[in-house]
Amino acid sequence: MKILMLCYEYPPIGGGGAKVVQGLSAELVRHGHQIDLVTMGYKNLPRHEKSDTLNIYRVKCPRLKANICTPVEMITYMVFALPLILKLCRNNKYHINHTHFIYPDGFLAYIINKLTNLPYVITAHGSDVPGYNPDRFKVLHILLTPIWRIITSRSEKLIMPSRSLNNLVKKVVPDVRTTIIPNGINLDKFSAGEKRENKILVVSRMFERKGVQYFIHALSGLNNDFIINIVGEGPYLNDLKKLAKDSQTKINFWGFLDNDSKELRELYESSKIFVFTSAAENFPVVLLEAMISGLAIITTNDTGCAEVVGSDSILVNPKDPSAIREALKRLIDNPDLCDRLGKFARKRAEKFFGWNTVTLKHIALYSQNRNNIKTVYSEEIISA
Incomplete structure (x- = not known):
């Protein structure tokens, strides 16, 4: 199949969604499909990267930070991406468009x-998704919810990485067609590896809802020789650094690390414990990274995190430093556990989450829609 892929974030920019698009695209190519991917440009990244079956087109955009994108930057991306996408559609016969993120790319789709x-x-x-993270886009979601409903209702299928996100979507549009396919790794x-050091690792974008502050509070009163490493950037980072100054535990802040960096790999592979205590999550890729690294995980229940780790981790309530502290103490005192x-x-x-397994589910969905869709893709409309 020839697939048009849209996502405003693609490595080295973006977070977990960007990693998902990168992994899925690579695996689709491995299965013999051709991908044209349209994404946002950033600094000196090449405008066009071409291989036999994967073409990456980066749209010129005044994006300032690799790990955070503002609504204004998203609007700029949409304005410049639309004519490029129309040109690609004019020159190619795509079977389907797989779009990531209802905003901004769903609007383009x-x-x-x-x-x-x-x-x-x-x-x-x-x-x-409206209601998912009111700390960032509450007003924007309220204003755009009517358009959001139109975009999702027009789609052949809305792919949900987790049941928790699926339930949230159904509250907004009860009759929207959804299917659950997890993220891959x-x-x-x-x-x-077997060689581990006494290290605790946190990898996250630094927003208040991510709950890193509760982890820092939880370190109070813990008697241990563990080294604490926190990776990530965001608007809440300075608040966390101020909080860490009052902690008796030495905390290392690494800032943003490229996902393919040697430093990040060494942190994952040398640590014993991974902590991710967000109050609202869909299907965080950082948990998958911790899982394949063989880390013992502490994360939150009542979020998509619990669906990722299943029973193979310690679950705590969000915003509960005492519960996090007890979980840390349990793991520190029981190295066998x-x-x-x-x-x-x-x-x-x-x-469950290897890319081959996950990609086969996507291919089945593409094929199902390809066979069932009665509308005819029209090159004449866009060439007129």
């Missing part, structure tokens, strides 16, 4: 569909 009848599916990633990206949970996590990732 909807317009392209209206102009060309090119069918689209959308993978939602969380921040594009390259099982060879990190290794679950720590090791066992890490091995279980790796096995769970291998069984």
